[in-house]
Amino acid sequence: MNDRIRHVIDQHAKLAISADSLGDQDDLYKAGMTSHASVGLMLGLEGEFDVEFPDRMLTRAVFQSVASIAAALSELAEGDLAA
Amino acid sequence: MGVRIGMDLVDIGEVREAYLTFGERYVERIAQPVERAWCLSRGGIEPAQVAMLFAGKEAVAKVLAPAEGDALPFSQIVLKAQAGVVDVHLEGEAAELAHRRGVTSVTVSVACAGESAVATALARTSNPTAGNR
Numbered sequence: 179m180n181d182r183i184r185h186v187i188d189q190h191a192k193l194a195i196s197a198d199s200l201g202d203q204d205d206l207y208k209a210g211m212t213s214h215a216s217v218g219l220m221l222g223l224e225g226e227f228d229v230e231f232p233d234r235m236l237t238r239a240v241f242q243s244v245a246s247i248a249a250a251l252s253e254l255a256e257g258d259l260a261a
Numbered sequence: 262m263g264v265r266i267g268m269d270l271v272d273i274g275e276v277r278e279a280y281l282t283f284g285e286r287y288v289e290r291i292a293q294p295v296e297r298a299w300c301l302s303r304g305g306i307e308p309a310q311v312a313m314l315f316a317g318k319e320a321v322a323k324v325l326a327p328a329e330g331d332a333l334p335f336s337q338i339v340l341k342a343q344a345g346v347v348d349v350h351l352e353g354e355a356a357e358l359a360h361r362r363g364v365t366s367v368t369v370s371v372a373c374a375g376e377s378a379v380a381t382a383l384a385r386t387s388n389p390t391a392g393n394r
Contacts, residue, residue, distance in 0.1 A: 190282075192275070213319050217290060217335075221283045233336070233354070233386055237326070239329040 182226060183247050191215050202245040207238070216226035216241045223247065229254045265364070267323030267382040271316040274376050279307035291315055311369040312378035314340060320382035321349055321367055325358045333358065340369065347371060349382070363388040374393050 184197035191197070191206060192215040200209060211219070219241060224230055229251065231240070240250045279287050288297065288306055292314055300310045312325045318338045337355035341348045344377050349367040359367070364388040371380040 205274060213269075214275055214315060214320075217287070217315075218275075218279050218282070221290065224286075225283075233334040234332050236334045237330050237332050238327065242329065254306075 179248050181242050182249075183223070183244050186222040186226050187244070190218040192218070197244070200244065202248075204245050205241060205242055211241075212254065223251070225250055227254075249254060263363075263386040263388055265324040265326070265362075265384040266323075267320040267384070269316045269319035269323065271312040271319070271378045272376060273308050273312045273316040273360045273373065273378055276315065276378075280306075280308055280311065287334055287367065288385075291318070291335050293336055296340060301364060304327075308374045309378060313373050314325050316378045316380035317347060317369045318383070320369055321351075321355075324367060324382045324384040325355065325362060325364065327358055331358060340371075350354040359384075362386065 180202060184200070187193065187197040187206065191211045193206070193210050195209065201204070220231055220236075231250070231254070235250055240246055288311060289313065292300070296314055297306060300306045300314075303310060315335075317340045319337045322333055322336050322389045325333065332354045334354065336351040339350040339352065341350060347369045349369055351367070364384045365387050367382055369380055369382040371378065375378070
């Protein structure tokens with residue numbers, strides 16, 4: 179999953195560096211992601227993983243790192259399975 | 262009484278690119294129907310208008326100063342432009358956050374030129390020490 183997340187980051191987060199050079203816990207905002215780019219990242223993740231982030235997940239913390247995004251996607255997937 | 266100031270700058274080219282990539286889904290996550298109607302009344306949903314909306318909402322978000330775990334959907338920050346004045350209406354978590362921060366009112370000013378849109382938000386707070394962090 180983390181490789182797919184990194185691919186979406188490369189496409190939409192508008193970082194000056196490749197996501198491959200970031201650790202799972204590295205802060206994407208500190209790496210240069212703007213608030214507008216985070217919206218693009220969110221929409222890109224929704225398309226890649228066929229999910230929709232609910233309002234309660236629209237926090238800075240969710241989109242802060244590869245690890246936090248993976249955790250949010252796992253939570254959404256678990257919700258789909260439970261539904 | 263205290264005040265907080267928030268400011269944001271948006272690259273219109275990035276908005277144009279996002280609109281081309283994600284289409285209406287992008288606009289729907291940023292703009293409420295009343296805001297889209299405002300865009301349409303000014304000739305259509307153009308990147309410069311969406312960029313001003315985004316900058317205005319981000320400026321408001323900055324005066325609300327959410328913690329990393331605070332949800333702050335842009336759909337809950339509603340900008341209503343009338344006769345050159347932009348009123349700010351906060352809903353849901355945004356209204357709750359404003360209450361927690363002691364924010365009693367928010368006004369915002371937006372503008373664009375060339376490839377940039379800019380916005381400044383001014384919040385009045387009931388707490389004189391609740392300035393920008």
